[in-house]
Amino acid sequence: MDNPKILDDLLVECASALFSAYNRPLSYAGTASSETQSFVLSGVIGFAGSDMRGTLLLAMTRGLLEDLSPSAASMRDWIAELSNQLLGRFKNQLLRFGTEIYAATPSVLRGELITPLPRACALAGHCFESAQGSACVWLDLSLRDGFSLGAPVTADVAQAEGETLLFD
Amino acid sequence: MSKRVLVVDDSGTVRQQVSMALRPAGYEIVEAVDGADGLSKLSNDGDISMVICDINMPRMSGLEMVEQIAQNKAMKKVPVVMLTTEGQPALIQRAKQAGAKGWIVKPFKPDVLLAAVNKLTA
Numbered sequence: 306m307d308n309p310k311i312l313d314d315l316l317v318e319c320a321s322a323l324f325s326a327y328n329r330p331l332s333y334a335g336t337a338s339s340e341t342q343s344f345v346l347s348g349v350i351g352f353a354g355s356d357m358r359g360t361l362l363l364a365m366t367r368g369l370l371e372d373l374s375p376s377a378a379s380m381r382d383w384i385a386e387l388s389n390q391l392l393g394r395f396k397n398q399l400l401r402f403g404t405e406i407y408a409a410t411p412s413v414l415r416g417e418l419i420t421p422l423p424r425a426c427a428l429a430g431h432c433f434e435s436a437q438g439s440a441c442v443w444l445d446l447s448l449r450d451g452f453s454l455g456a457p458v459t460a461d462v463a464q465a466e467g468e469t470l471l472f473d
Numbered sequence: 474m475s476k477r478v479l480v481v482d483d484s485g486t487v488r489q490q491v492s493m494a495l496r497p498a499g500y501e502i503v504e505a506v507d508g509a510d511g512l513s514k515l516s517n518d519g520d521i522s523m524v525i526c527d528i529n530m531p532r533m534s535g536l537e538m539v540e541q542i543a544q545n546k547a548m549k550k551v552p553v554v555m556l557t558t559e560g561q562p563a564l565i566q567r568a569k570q571a572g573a574k575g576w577i578v579k580p581f582k583p584d585v586l587l588a589a590v591n592k593l594t595a
Contacts (some may be wrong), residue, residue: 326580361570373495378486386484390579393558397578400561408529408558463533463560468564469589471554471575 308454311402311442315392317431317463319394320363320442323387326467327373329435337420337441344404344441346370346380347414352396354406361395363388364419369438390466391442397463403455418441421445475501476522476594481511481538482556483530487579491525491556494583495590508533512541515548522594525586528557528564536568543572552593556581 308357317333324331351360365373365384374383388411389423396406421430430443464470477496478500480491492502497579504509515521524542528535535555542548554575555568565576574593577586 323580326589374486375490378489382484382486386486389484390558393560393579396558397560405561410531411528453485464562464565464576464578465560466578466584467583469554469575469577469581471589471592472569473574 308448308452311454312432312446313429315395315398316442316444319391319398320431320433320440322466323391323394324373324433324440327375329373329434329437331369331433331440334432334434334439337432337443343417344419345415345417347416347419348384348385348386348411349414350385350388350392350411351409352392352406353409354404354447355449356404356452357406357446357448358438359444361388361392362419362421362443363391363440364442365440366438369440372435372437381413385413394466395444397466400459400462403458475499477501477503477518477520477595478590479503479505479511479518479521479524480517481505481524481530481535482527483507487527487556487589490581490583491586494586496579498587498591500590507531508535508538511538514552515542516545519547521551523590524551524553525556525590526553528555528559536564536571539571539573539578547556554589554593556586 345367347364349362392408430441432441480488488504503533505514509532526535552574558578560578
């Protein structure tokens with residue numbers, strides 16, 4: 306399997322798992338098209354490592370964002386945290402392939418009709434939906450020349466999300 | 474008297490989520506927005522029973538905060554659990570060596586967090 310396909314699958318898997326963790330499993334709605342969607346807020350977070358660097362963008366409609374929110378949270382803070390948690394999952398999954406990335410601090414954009422214009426090697430955006438609204442995630446990245454993801458190890462190399470590890 | 478838990482995270486939403494998980498069980502929550510703020514509040518409040526701390530924060534990271542707590546005779550007896558999106562074994566090991574008592578990867582399950590807090594504050 307080639308790098309883009311692996312990374313594409315990882316991104317979809319991570320987004321699905323994140324939404325499910327908040328007890329809101331969303332249906333996968335296919336790759337993002339140029340059709341406009343009324344997103345209200347987007348979390349944007351950069352990352353870098355020795356093998357790859359890029360940006361993750363998570364956009365959501367207001368209804369879905371409020372539905373996913375566990376409390377009367379600030380929507381700005383919440384989309385930033387969700388994008389941070391999504392990149393965290395992606396980062397932890399990449400460890401299985403022997404590559405490590407470091408995340409920057411998320412920024413938040415407000416606006417509708419958001420369509421990233423990624424570089425040529427970027428992956429397609431992926432959309433998810435529920436009765437409350439929709440979300441799309443894009444990954445814009447560049448790989449080190451000659452880099453190829455290693456075979457994934459089957460053992461857990463990172464602590465799983467939601468689990469507690471007590472040291473004593 | 475209720476036990477006081479210091480929650481250190483630059484996300485107000487996460488602080489609120491932790492508060493919603495612990496307050497119903499009788500814990501009082503003290504909030505801090507980064508490691509420096511957390512260290513200051515822990516230093517000035519002699520009645521904190523436990524610290525729940527993010528890693529990636531502005532001004533001072535959670536790992537730096539834990540390392541500074543470990544060097545302070547008065548503060549180092551307070552158990553610290555890291556609550557973060559990070560899951561790398563090297564970071565977990567560094568936190569453990571610095572004196573942290575546990576590690577939880579976000580998003581957390583409220584009952585699991587409460588169980589950990591009950592155990593570490595018993």
